[in-house]
Amino acid sequence: MSGQRFPIRLGRRSLLLLSLWGVRPGLAYAEIGQGPDARLQARFGRVRFATPLANIAGWRIEGPFHWITAIGVRRSVRHGDLSFAGAAHGGVRMDFRSPVRWSILHVPALYIGADDLDAFAAALRERGIPGVDARRNA
Numbered sequence: 001m002s003g004q005r006f007p008i009r010l011g012r013r014s015l016l017l018l019s020l021w022g023v024r025p026g027l028a029y030a031e032i033g034q035g036p037d038a039r040l041q042a043r044f045g046r047v048r049f050a051t052p053l054a055n056i057a058g059w060r061i062e063g064p065f066h067w068i069t070a071i072g073v074r075r076s077v078r079h080g081d082l083s084f085a086g087a088a089h090g091g092v093r094m095d096f097r098s099p100v101r102w103s104i105l106h107v108p109a110l111y112i113g114a115d116d117l118d119a120f121a122a123a124l125r126e127r128g129i130p131g132v133d134a135r136r137n138a
Contacts, residue, residue, distance in 0.1 A: 003033035004123050008044065009115040010086035014071050018086055021045035021073055028086055030112045032123045040094070042112060044084035047073050049110060051100045059124050059131035061117050063090020070113065080106070085113030090135065092120050 008028040010018060018028075022045030030042040038053040063070075067088045074083040082102065085091055091111035099106035114120035121131055 003031055003038065005029050005031045006112070006114040006116065006120045006123070008084055008086050008113050009089060011067075011071070011088070014067075014086055017071060018045070021047055023086060028084070030084075030114060030120065032120075032127065034127075038127065040110075042084055042110065044073055044086075047084070049082065049084070049100070049102060049107070051096060051110075053127055053129065055096050055098060055100065056094045056124070056129050057097045058095055059121055059129060060093045060095075061090060061121055061131070061133040061135055062093055062111075063117075063135065064088050065090065074111075075105070075107075079108065081109035081111060082107045083111035083113070085111065087113055089113070090117055092117055092124070092131075094124070094129075 028044050033039045041050045065088045070085045070088040091113045093111050095109045099108045
């Protein structure tokens with residue numbers, strides 16, 4: 001895949017818990033592709049997720065979060081969104097035009113706890129995906 005790779009931030013104190021998912025440096029990232037068939041691909045240890053960039057309706061930077069609700073592979077009970085995060089500093093939420101089938105689930109949105117939230121959001125913006133930084137509007 002040609003594009004940009006963004007490491008997911010891994011908190012030093014979280015690494016033992018994250019190892020349950022096979023997470024370690026180099027195996028926690030999101031890649032944003034380029035071109036007409038570009039895709040978002042995310043890896044968090046043994047867990048992977050992918051969708052075409054054309055399926056991303058918009059993004060929103062949120063956070064910081066409480067540690068206990070942020071770390072790991074998470075799925076919201078209320079809304080069904082998925083999260084790949086290794087630290088509580090925040091995440092970029094991407095809402096999908098059509099929910100993405102992920103195993104037996106249908107995921108309407110994905111949070112990525114990229115180490116550099118601003119750069120990750122800027123890469124989405126460069127590909128024509130609109131968004132907002134909710135940290136600045138709070």
